[in-house]
Amino acid sequence: MNHATGYDRIRPLTVEFAKRLHAWLNKMTSREVSLADHESIPQLVHRLFQDARNERATDIHIDAEDGTLCIRLRIDGVLRDVALIPARHNAQFLGHIKALVDLDPTPLLRPASGGTLYELDEVNVNLRVTCTPTIRGEKMSVRLLDPRRVQYTLEELGLNHEQKEKIDRWLESMAGMVLVAGATGSGKTTSLYALLHQLKSLDCSVITIEDPVEYRVDGINQIQVHEARGITFSEAVRAMLRLDPDFLMVGEMRDRASAEAALAASSTGRVLLSSLHSRDAAGTVTTLRNLDIQDYEITAALELVISQRLVRRLCPDCKREGPAPAEDRGWLEALGVTAPTTSWVASGCNNCRHTGYHRRIGVFEIWYVDEEANGLIRRHSDEKSLRHAIRESGTKSLLEDGMDKAAAGVTSLAELRRVGSYGFGISHR
Numbered sequence: 001m002n003h004a005t006g007y008d009r010i011r012p013l014t015v016e017f018a019k020r021l022h023a024w025l026n027k028m029t030s031r032e033v034s035l036a037d038h039e040s041i042p043q044l045v046h047r048l049f050q051d052a053r054n055e056r057a058t059d060i061h062i063d064a065e066d067g068t069l070c071i072r073l074r075i076d077g078v079l080r081d082v083a084l085i086p087a088r089h090n091a092q093f094l095g096h097i098k099a100l101v102d103l104d105p106t107p108l109l110r111p112a113s114g115g116t117l118y119e120l121d122e123v124n125v126n127l128r129v130t131c132t133p134t135i136r137g138e139k140m141s142v143r144l145l146d147p148r149r150v151q152y153t154l155e156e157l158g159l160n161h162e163q164k165e166k167i168d169r170w171l172e173s174m175a176g177m178v179l180v181a182g183a184t185g186s187g188k189t190t191s192l193y194a195l196l197h198q199l200k201s202l203d204c205s206v207i208t209i210e211d212p213v214e215y216r217v218d219g220i221n222q223i224q225v226h227e228a229r230g231i232t233f234s235e236a237v238r239a240m241l242r243l244d245p246d247f248l249m250v251g252e253m254r255d256r257a258s259a260e261a262a263l264a265a266s267s268t269g270r271v272l273l274s275s276l277h278s279r280d281a282a283g284t285v286t287t288l289r290n291l292d293i294q295d296y297e298i299t300a301a302l303e304l305v306i307s308q309r310l311v312r313r314l315c316p317d318c319k320r321e322g323p324a325p326a327e328d329r330g331w332l333e334a335l336g337v338t339a340p341t342t343s344w345v346a347s348g349c350n351n352c353r354h355t356g357y358h359r360r361i362g363v364f365e366i367w368y369v370d371e372e373a374n375g376l377i378r379r380h381s382d383e384k385s386l387r388h389a390i391r392e393s394g395t396k397s398l399l400e401d402g403m404d405k406a407a408a409g410v411t412s413l414a415e416l417r418r419v420g421s422y423g424f425g426i427s428h429r
């Protein structure tokens with residue numbers, strides 16, 4: 001049955017779930033009992049969720065693949081195969097997960113999603129399930145929103161001394177708007193919550209508007225946007241202001257409505273935190289302009305931009321320093337960056353499941369918006385000129401911060417190359 005479970009394919013990642021699935025399928029086959037056994041499917045799904053959480057997975061992908069159901073976990077940003085389930089059990093396996101989030105357990109004709117709080121080892125984890133019919137069968141992804149992920153302090157995110165000082169400087173003045181910028185999955189939410197935790201410790205009243213509320217946090221008032229019930233972004237902002245908070249957080253500026261609501265809140269003199277999608281610090285101005293925010297509104301509100309990406313940390317147990325690999329040097333030189341002669345690599349051990357990496361860390365570009373930058377924005381200068389001015393002012397780029405972390409052995413040049421020039425917001429134009 002090795003073939004049926006795909007156990008050989010997943011040996012580097014010895015997940016308990018896969019081992020159990022393997023043993024269980026063997027048992028089932030020998031007894032000629034089908035997987036439809038009522039006790040078994042819920043137990044197996046529970047075990048999968050538990051393992052995924054223990055392995056720090058952010059997502060579980062379940063894909064129909066030529067007669068099998070392939071299960072993958074996204075760990076530290078990288079998808080890894082975990083197990084294959086014979087196709088005849090697809091419907092029961094997916095059906096059970098769909099039923100957990102109140103979706104119709106039969107195969108769907110159109111994409112659908114649902115969510116629920118699910119208890120795993122005495123912690124309520126928010127599960128978000130998305131199902132899409134494909135030509136090869138149903139594809140499901142389960143996002144695990146583990147509250148542990150938003151319990152970090154600013155110190156733990158990976159900011160260097162100089163970057164932390166810029167944030168501390170803002171925390172002393174506490175004015176205007178702070179934006180956390182990055183791509184999807186770049187750790188924006190973790191950073192926003194690290195800031196919120198810091199503000200909460202100052203005995204301030206903090207209110208958030210989120211769509212949806214992904215993580216529940218004690219001591220913070222969280223409002224969920226609910227268009228169908230008339231709780232729009234602007235409605236929620238009005239309600240929020242009546243509650244007289246010191247700080248507001250708008251989860252994400254993703255469209256004109258949320259951006260306008262955020263700016264309106266900020267114009268009342270409240271401190272505003274939010275996140276948006278952007279390639280780097282200078283790119284946030286372009287994103288705001290694309291959301292129809294005027295240059296004068298940007299300069300009036302914008303104080304600090306925390307632009308970020310996540311890179312995998314080298315495993316502390318098996319990393320060592322050696323000559324920098326030629327392909328990594330070549331990649332850096334093609335970007336016009338002086339490549340170091342030595343770098344760190346990790347060969348893999350039991351601690352890192354033989355991947356060479358364990359956990360992730362942020363790389364940052366922290367831009368304190370100064371008068372010169374405000375002048376450029378007011379004159380409607382383009383993103384390139386703004387980026388140039390940010391570099392001239394001594395703010396390190398995402399890649400430069402990544403290079404510092406590689407030199408210190410925190411991550412590897414190969415990992416920077418994996419994230420890629422696009423990931424670091426570098427344009428080839």
Ligand SMILES: [Zn+2]
Pocket residue numbers: 315316317318319346348349350351352353354356357
């Ligand atoms: Zn290791």
